[in-house]
Amino acid sequence: MPTYVAFLRGINVGGKNKVAMPELRSMFEELGHQEVVSCVQSGNIVFGSRASAPAKLAAGIERAMAGTFGLTVSVHLRTRRDLEGVVVGNPFITKGAEFTSLHVMFLADAPEGKALAKLDPDRSPPDEFEVRGREIYLRYPNGSGRSKLTTDYFERSLGTSATARNWNTITKVLKLMQDMP
Numbered sequence: 185m186p187t188y189v190a191f192l193r194g195i196n197v198g199g200k201n202k203v204a205m206p207e208l209r210s211m212f213e214e215l216g217h218q219e220v221v222s223c224v225q226s227g228n229i230v231f232g233s234r235a236s237a238p239a240k241l242a243a244g245i246e247r248a249m250a251g252t253f254g255l256t257v258s259v260h261l262r263t264r265r266d267l268e269g270v271v272v273g274n275p276f277i278t279k280g281a282e283f284t285s286l287h288v289m290f291l292a293d294a295p296e297g298k299a300l301a302k303l304d305p306d307r308s309p310p311d312e313f314e315v316r317g318r319e320i321y322l323r324y325p326n327g328s329g330r331s332k333l334t335t336d337y338f339e340r341s342l343g344t345s346a347t348a349r350n351w352n353t354i355t356k357v358l359k360l361m362q363d364m365p
Contacts, residue, residue, distance in 0.1 A: 185218070185232045185233065185234055186232065186233060186234075186235075186236070186263055186264075187219075187230065187231070187232050187263065187264045187361050187364045188230070188231055188232075188233055188238070188241070188261050188262065188263055188264075189228060189229065189230050189231075189261070189262050189264075189267060189357050189361060190212075190227075190228070190229045190231070190242070190245055190259050190260070190261055191227065191228055191259070191260040191261075191262070191290050191347050191349060192227030192228075192229070192245075192249070192257050192258075192259055192260075192347070193227070193257050193258040193259075193260070193335075193345060193346070193347035194227075194257055194347070195208075195225075195226060195227030195255075195257060196225045196226055196227065197226060201255050201257065203227070203253055203255070205222040205225060207252075207253075208222060208227075208229065209221070209222055209229070211248055211249075211252045211253075212229055212231050212245075214248075215244060215245065215248055216233070216234075217231040217232065217233045218231065218232040218233070219231060219232045219364055219365065221360055221364075223353065223356050223357045223360055224353055224356070226349070226353070227257070227347075228349070228353060228357050230357060230360045230361050230364065232364060232365075238261045238263075241261060242259040242260070242261045245259045245261075246258065246259050258292060258345035258346075258347065260290040260291070260292060260345070260346075260347050262290065264358075264361040264362065264364075267354070267357065267358050267361060268358065270288055270319055270354065271354065271355065271358055273316060273319075273321075274286065274288070274321050274351075275314050275316075275321055276312070276314075276321060276323045281323050281325075282325075283351045283352070284350075284351070284352075285323050285324050285325050285327075286321070286322070286323055286324075286350070286351035287321075287322040287323075287324065287328060287348050287349065287350050287351065288319050288320070288321055288322065288348065288349060288351070288354055289319065289320040289322060289335065289338055289346050289347070289348040290318065290319060290346065290347055290348070290349070291318045291319065291320065291338075291342065291344050291345070291346050292318075292344045292345045292346070293318065293344045294317045294318045295315060295342040295343075295344065299341065299342045299343055299344075300315060300342075302341040302342070303315070303338075303341055303342075307332050307333060307337070308331045308332035308333045310325050310326065311323065311324050311325070311326075311331045311332075311333050313333055320338060320346070322348070328348075328350075335347065335348050
């Protein structure tokens, strides 16, 4: 059975869209998913599912979030293999970046030429980003709090939904996925 992680955009961030993790896990179980585990409080759910169409699976979770919690949130699904590729493929690790400065933004769709051309690599120095498929790797040497490389910026520029996680969360989620039966 495939193992997925659902990265939910905007859950329990800044006191908004509060959802208790036990209730969120229950919702996933009611959808028929198995081995449901949450990781930190920001909407990261690891689960097993027999579903083989990730787009339909994400849409079902989005509908359930609206019906159960009254929240409209985007759901970004990745398989264990996807997330392993994200971790191995981080270009900033090979450049010796501090792990605490690293984030990954998960996109609903891989951007193409015209959308990518809208991105300004000099928007927020010394911050850096690199787009690879459905992920944007980010390095915030001075922290992400004052950066202009925000989720909203990338969503507007690329025309797709996105959600970001710090490197610590990503590696914790991957460990949970690798430990699943």
